[in-house]
Amino acid sequence: MIRAARLADTPTLLAVACATGLFAPAEASALLGGVLDALHADHLGPGHAAQVWSPNDAGAPSGWVYHAPDAHADGVWNLWWIGVHPEDHGRGGGDSLLDAVEAAVMAEAGRELVVEKSALPPLARARAFYARRGYIACGRVPDFYGVGDDKIIFAKRMCA
Numbered sequence: 001m002i003r004a005a006r007l008a009d010t011p012t013l014l015a016v017a018c019a020t021g022l023f024a025p026a027e028a029s030a031l032l033g034g035v036l037d038a039l040h041a042d043h044l045g046p047g048h049a050a051q052v053w054s055p056n057d058a059g060a061p062s063g064w065v066y067h068a069p070d071a072h073a074d075g076v077w078n079l080w081w082i083g084v085h086p087e088d089h090g091r092g093g094g095d096s097l098l099d100a101v102e103a104a105v106m107a108e109a110g111r112e113l114v115v116e117k118s119a120l121p122p123l124a125r126a127r128a129f130y131a132r133r134g135y136i137a138c139g140r141v142p143d144f145y146g147v148g149d150d151k152i153i154f155a156k157r158m159c160a
Contacts, residue, residue: 001057002100005050005064007040013052013064020083021122032081035066044068047077047108051100053084053093063093067101067113075111077101077158094129102158110158119150130154 005013010033017028038044047069052061063084070076079101084093105113115130117123119140131137135154144151 001054001059002051002096003054005036005039005052005061007036009052009061009064010036010040012061013050016062016064016085017081017083019085019087021086022083032066035080039066049104051097053097055088055091055093062088063097065097065101067104069108069110070114073112075109077105077108077110077113079113079115095133098133102156105158113156113158115154117152117154118145119152127152127154 013036014025014028014033017023017032018025023032035044036050039048039050045068048066049068050064050066053063053065054061063082065079065082067077067079070078079098082094082097082101084091084097102113113135115135117127117130119127127137131154133156135156137152138155139153141151141153143149
């Protein structure tokens with residue numbers, strides 16, 4: 001089940017982010033919590049959206065995504081965060097969330113969806129996910145996130 005994120009979901013969504021192992025609690029609160037707070041306060045502008053996935057209609061969110069239009073490129077959107085609790089990997093949450101983002105981008109006549117990922121081994125599964133979904137690795141910035149931690153840029157055309 002996919003729905004819009006609600007303010008009351010924030011603690012659960014931050015817990016999902018921490019469970020992925022990519023964020024310590026303070027980092028998740030500062031980075032992702034700050035974005036969610038700004039989103040719910042309507043401070044981010046048109047097109048910014050967060051959606052949640054639950055493996056069943058009655059369950060708490062077990063995954064979520066945040067995406068927004070790129071203010072510097074016409075028709076280009078950025079997928080800033082997508083994550084599913086590791087206990088629910090393999091249950092279709094990532095695909096459902098990405099389907100929802102792609103549909104939202106296409107509904108807004110978006111032409112390109114861009115995703116940035118670290119080149120470090122813990123993100124190998126995420127990089128394979130995007131490749132499987134038709135995203136092309138089209139750029140690499142050496143040492144972007146830190147020495148030895150390159151940024152890999154993926155993109156997928158959303159319209160013909």
